[in-house]
Amino acid sequence: MSERWARNVLTAYRVIGTCLYPFVGTYVRYRTLKGKEDRQRRNERYGKTNIARPDGPLIWVHAASVGETTAIMPLVERLACRDITVLLTTGTMTSAKLVADHMGSHIIHQFVPLDLKPAVERFLNHWKPDLAVTCESEIWPTTIQMLGARQIPQVLVNGRLSDRSFAAWKKRSSIAEALFSNFSHVVAQSELDAERFRALGARPVTVSGNLKVDSAPPPIDKQVLARLLNEMGTRKRWAAVSTHEGEEEICAQVHKMLTVRHPDLLTIVVPRHPVRADELETMFMTHGLKVARQSRGDIIEPDTAIFMGDTIGDMGLYLRLTDIAFVGKSLVGEGGHNPLEPAMLNTAVLSGSNVQSFRDSYQRLIKNGGARLVKDREMLAGAVNFLFNNPKHLKVMIAAGLRTVLDMRGSLERTVLSLEPFIQPLLVQAQLTSAAHDDAKNQKRLRRGD
Incomplete structure (x- = not known):
């Protein structure tokens, strides 16, 4: 399959998703009736929110379900301590409850938008992330391409590819390369996972180990x-x-x-x-x-x-x-x-x-x-x-x-080190934003004669 053919396939995927978007409400309502969606927050699946975006740089971190969320929570804690807003999205009710119970109010949680162009576009227009960090094997074609089109760095951490997933992507190697080339960095769990990501076109790829071993078990009653x-x-x-x-x-x-x-x-x-x-x-x-x-x-x-x-x-x-x-x-x-x-x-x-x-x-x-x-x-x-x-x-x-x-153990430190080249510019941006706000406040005081 040629690169041009692969990109045409991905374009068709986005177009079909856009055409299906008006009908996706039935699917979300069905999941809500089954208890798989939060009735009060299902609009978040369309990229809608009532939460204002904070000023300054923002990192979007995504984890699919409970396992990925548990693994990535220590990394989220590290990022949230750096004076940068962290937006954490998850895809299930169980993972949302885990975040609510154990992450506190110092991060923003949202349900991840459906991988359909109108939903992702609305989400990105509102949150304007400066960096996107995804966990394990979350490969959503529309989201990845739209982040790439906006030149927002994407890093996959704790990355893994099962035998079945790798075989499936290998059969569609041109499509895989068109997607995986959007990642600015892949941090894989093992050498085998790293080899598989490289074979699918990801560059650069490093190995951290499994983030799960660096996460403390959640507190219990x-x-x-x-x-x-x-x-x-x-x-x-x-x-x-x-x-x-x-x-x-x-x-x-x-x-x-x-x-x-x-x-x-x-x-x-x-x-x-x-x-x-x-x-x-x-x-x-x-x-x-x-x-x-x-x-x-x-x-x-x-x-x-x-x-x-x-x-x-x-x-x-x-x-x-x-x-x-x-x-x-x-x-x-x-x-x-x-x-x-x-x-x-x-x-x-x-x-x-x-x-x-x-x-x-x-x-x-x-x-x-x-x-x-x-x-x-x-x-x-x-x-x-x-x-x-x-x-x-x-x-x-x-x-x-x-x-x-x-x-x-040691995966968390290796992952943070891999993210540093993307985080440091955001820290500088945060400092400049803070300084600009301070200058604006001082100017107002001077005008009032304080």
Whole structure:
């Protein structure tokens, strides 16, 4: 595919998006009815806002969902301390709640506009960002091209490309190069990710490591933690976190297999999408398993089999309830989820083998003995049973996971260093703006005779 053909395709993408824009309201309303959009703030998806743009330079930072938002929050904190306004956009209700709970009022949060020309144009006209920073694998063609047309520097941080994403872009290499060439810098998670970005036309590309390991777990309600631990008592327990459809069924089967040897077993299930909690509770009950749900404040009684963590933004709470955590989207589904948060919260990590999206993290954990892969429910049950029966091995595995995370740290500093060439001019601009405001105030005082 030629460069000219690729640019024609991208132009057609923008034109089609513009034509569809009048009809997108139906889609947003549908998502609102499904609880996937904030009814009070859905206009933000069209690039509209009631918040005035502050004076001075502004950095637009975008993170898609909870995982990316958690990873990038320490970087946002660093930027916000530099006397530069930070506008943070996210794409989901859960990530918006995370920002509201933990970021405070020193940053501006908005829902990211739809990747349609009228919405993006309205957003950029209002906010006029001086720098755009996106996280991980957020590639939105219209937004990237419009930022490029306005000569606004774009930096992709914590960048990663899964096997599937890389293969898809590789088939459309001319389109990929037309998009990725708009990035002023790509800061990749690993050498493999860096090679993939370079192969798709990104320049320059550096490696920082994973920002997730430099982020502190969000604070938790210690009273809630104490209550849950008291209710669980000395019962054997393990957790399955960030589970997807089909994996909860496996958890129910594993629970029943393990209760033969551990009659007091409690299984903690934290679905990736809590909106599925009702259907999951019904499924567990068909297996004869009594369920307690955190969203209802249910008491964990001696005969409770499943404790469901069906609340948003409380992963740190649930991981502190156990020493063993299976990380989902790895037995059913593809790609896995990030194992670093469980490892840094002192749990032995178990996972299915479909962990392509976090290959580097898993390779490090497995090499050091902090994680183990299983291929099916029998292996999962066997691994949990082994760790229950071998507490010394469990302690060694937990220590290895934590040591791996500590050895991986430093990504935040490397990322900030990569951003410095873009931030320094904004700091000068901020100082000049402040000085101009001070001069204007002094002139007014002189005219009034103060």
